[in-house]
Amino acid sequence: xxxxxxxxxxxxxxxxxxxxxxxxxxxxxxxxxxxxxxxxxxxxxxxxxxxxxxxxxxxxxxxxxxxxxxxxxxxxxxxxxxxxxxxxxxxxxxxxxxxxxxxxxxxxxxxxxxxxxxxxxxxxxxxxxxxxxxxxxxxxxxxxxxxxxxxxxxxxxxxxxxxxxxxxxxxxxxxxxxxxxxxxxxxxxxxxxxxxxxxxxxxxxxxxxxxxxxxxxxxxxxxxxxxxxxxxxxxxxxxxxxxxxxxxxxxxxxxxxxxxxxxxxxxxxxxxxxxxxxxxxxxxxxxxxxxxxxxxxxxxxxxxxxxxxxxxxxxxxxxxxxxxxxxxxxxxxxxx
Amino acid sequence: xxxxxxxxxxxxxxxxxxxxxxxxxxxxxxxxxxxxxxxxxxxxxxxxxxxxxxxxxxxxxxxxxxxxxxxxxxxxxxxxxxxxxxxxxxxxxxxxxxxxxxxxxxxxxxxxxxxxxxxxxxxxxxxxxxxxxxxxxxxxxxxxxxxxxxxxxxxxxxxxxxxxxxxxxxxxxxxxxxxxxxxxxxxxxxxxxxxxxxxxxxxxxxxxxxxxxxxxxxxxxxxxxxxxxxxxxxxxxxxxxxxxxxxxxxxxxxxxxxxxxxxxxxxxxxxxxxxxxxxxxxxxxxxxxxxxxxxxxxxxxxxxxxxxxxxxxxxxxxxxxxxxxxxxxxxxxxxxxxxxxxxxxxxxxxxxxxxxxxxxxxxxxxxxxxxxxxxxxxxxxxxxxxxxxxxxxxxxxxxxxxxxxxxxxxxxxxxxxxxxxxxx
Numbered sequence: 001x002x003x004x005x006x007x008x009x010x011x012x013x014x015x016x017x018x019x020x021x022x023x024x025x026x027x028x029x030x031x032x033x034x035x036x037x038x039x040x041x042x043x044x045x046x047x048x049x050x051x052x053x054x055x056x057x058x059x060x061x062x063x064x065x066x067x068x069x070x071x072x073x074x075x076x077x078x079x080x081x082x083x084x085x086x087x088x089x090x091x092x093x094x095x096x097x098x099x100x101x102x103x104x105x106x107x108x109x110x111x112x113x114x115x116x117x118x119x120x121x122x123x124x125x126x127x128x129x130x131x132x133x134x135x136x137x138x139x140x141x142x143x144x145x146x147x148x149x150x151x152x153x154x155x156x157x158x159x160x161x162x163x164x165x166x167x168x169x170x171x172x173x174x175x176x177x178x179x180x181x182x183x184x185x186x187x188x189x190x191x192x193x194x195x196x197x198x199x200x201x202x203x204x205x206x207x208x209x210x211x212x213x214x215x216x217x218x219x220x221x222x223x224x225x226x227x228x229x230x231x232x233x234x235x236x237x238x239x240x241x242x243x244x245x246x247x248x249x250x251x252x253x254x255x256x257x258x259x260x261x262x263x264x265x266x267x268x269x270x271x272x273x274x275x276x277x278x279x280x281x282x283x284x285x286x287x288x289x290x291x292x293x294x295x296x297x298x299x300x301x302x303x304x305x306x307x308x309x310x311x312x313x314x315x316x317x318x319x320x321x322x323x324x325x326x327x328x329x330x331x332x333x334x335x336x
Numbered sequence: 337x338x339x340x341x342x343x344x345x346x347x348x349x350x351x352x353x354x355x356x357x358x359x360x361x362x363x364x365x366x367x368x369x370x371x372x373x374x375x376x377x378x379x380x381x382x383x384x385x386x387x388x389x390x391x392x393x394x395x396x397x398x399x400x401x402x403x404x405x406x407x408x409x410x411x412x413x414x415x416x417x418x419x420x421x422x423x424x425x426x427x428x429x430x431x432x433x434x435x436x437x438x439x440x441x442x443x444x445x446x447x448x449x450x451x452x453x454x455x456x457x458x459x460x461x462x463x464x465x466x467x468x469x470x471x472x473x474x475x476x477x478x479x480x481x482x483x484x485x486x487x488x489x490x491x492x493x494x495x496x497x498x499x500x501x502x503x504x505x506x507x508x509x510x511x512x513x514x515x516x517x518x519x520x521x522x523x524x525x526x527x528x529x530x531x532x533x534x535x536x537x538x539x540x541x542x543x544x545x546x547x548x549x550x551x552x553x554x555x556x557x558x559x560x561x562x563x564x565x566x567x568x569x570x571x572x573x574x575x576x577x578x579x580x581x582x583x584x585x586x587x588x589x590x591x592x593x594x595x596x597x598x599x600x601x602x603x604x605x606x607x608x609x610x611x612x613x614x615x616x617x618x619x620x621x622x623x624x625x626x627x628x629x630x631x632x633x634x635x636x637x638x639x640x641x642x643x644x645x646x647x648x649x650x651x652x653x654x655x656x657x658x659x660x661x662x663x664x665x666x667x668x669x670x671x672x673x674x675x676x677x678x679x680x681x682x683x684x685x686x687x688x689x690x691x692x693x694x695x696x697x698x699x700x701x702x703x704x705x706x707x708x709x710x711x712x713x714x715x716x717x718x719x720x721x722x723x724x725x726x727x728x729x730x731x732x733x734x735x736x737x738x739x740x741x742x743x744x745x746x747x748x749x750x751x752x753x754x755x756x757x758x759x760x
Binding site: 175197200284285288303 | 409439522580722735
């Protein structure tokens, strides 16, 4: 059976399940006791009766996950919120300080600087990297052969664990013995010693490049998945109509990718504003604080300065900013 | 009934375990399993101590719980504050004052005052352990900063191994002569940390901070500070003799040095095990020189290392055991035993592995330490030293070592203002 026949068979099966014509060979799913009569289920003896109640099975399955979320996500979130209103030390008693930590954050020049760096990082990574995965996905989609290999190649950085990958990048980008400078030195201009990570003007750009190397493959894969939703007939019809590659991309692929692009744009903004590992390992926020981001600054305030209440307030502010941005973006997407 | 039994057992078991552990004497400085030979010697020493001490106090059930944990402030402080800390641990010199101020450490003044080895420990190390007139730690693995030189490159350049660079000019000249970009060799390795810069400031006749517990004032922005940083920046930007990454960490420098990519570096003898065991450097290729003198003729270095500390919440029984343990560890007999076993097991012998009391005894090859100790100082015991250090390193030193056109005195003045306002 070829894929098209398989699809139409499944389509008929779904129609049957949804109440249309039942295809021969596809049996309808039997109704559960509580769907037939909730009271009947509840009358079953012992545990059977308990689990037959509507919703109990669902909640039983959900409970472990909810408990884990509560303990490891929501509880720390609430604790962080409480800490943000306290002057908290590891040894001394915590004191309530009201909005002091928030007011300090508003007037801390370092917070303003980290915001500027984060926005610059976000803008640079969008400018340099937003279209790269789209282009990769479109290219892979057009390939007749080697599509799997291409996908494997661009997905590989995403599979590489971040910490060793970033440490290798440190060597690659070293100003003296780094591989990148060694390769560039092969050019006709002779030896180069570009301080990729130690020049404040270049360090942020280097971080963006490492970040894009890591994330582009993943984004391309999501675009690829979205493109796979386009029925082959659409492209065939477009080809029969004599459309060229560029027209096909513009008129068929891009409109289909638009919701995915909107979603990934949102995700990229959120991810870049929260970036930590790459910065912490590559530059540590330096040189001269030129790559200090919100998350690395929070980390320093919390674990180096032990200014835990203040760091918690910064975390809450970041959370609120991202929440606001996400809500606004989702609303605009719904409206459009 | 069954779930209830499980619950009772689950709650009772940890409680029973805690109760059983309550009388145990615990030590936190056991070397990790990866350092097998070191750990073997440590275990031998501990077994000997346990048996002897149990006999001495007439308590055959005396038990020592040895834990392999390095000092990490974020872990150590909450554990100590929660009353679950070890009876004895090793902490770094710069961490000791703040731990003592937080009431986490027991005063050892009366014990140290009656200790027959006290006079053999240089005063500089006691100064670093003294907070408000009380002694809170006993120096164990101590070091002073030195100039580490690769013997092969040094001799190739025509220098004699018993003629260290005497002053800043000689250091600069040697760094220029040893620097060989074509072979990827940098003349001098320098990690711009506040401690390392502080040595040069003191060589120039200044201090990073002046004062004491009654009140500290920044003084790194004065002329000696400017002179020290101007000199170091000249090595970087004019002479081009520093390593390619101006912000390289001490560990990265050690790696480059062991690989022959650095001819000289500022370091501490405690790095020797890493250089030899981890990076494969031949110990015969390593020369240790005192730091050069600055314009004032001072060979200033800084002293640091680790201290034995005792938990403030240790019971009297465990505090007595803790002091007996420390005294045994640092006794000349035990130091000599360790020295012999390290030789037998092929471990690199380096001054930091021995107590400062042994530095000044007759162990061969430690004369340099004695000389360096005469002018060494500990890091300033400022209340917010970790914060000040981070601020100065990331806010000022990183800028001065990466920006050729930075205004040294202006940056230092601005930093002094900021430090005064935020931390002092």
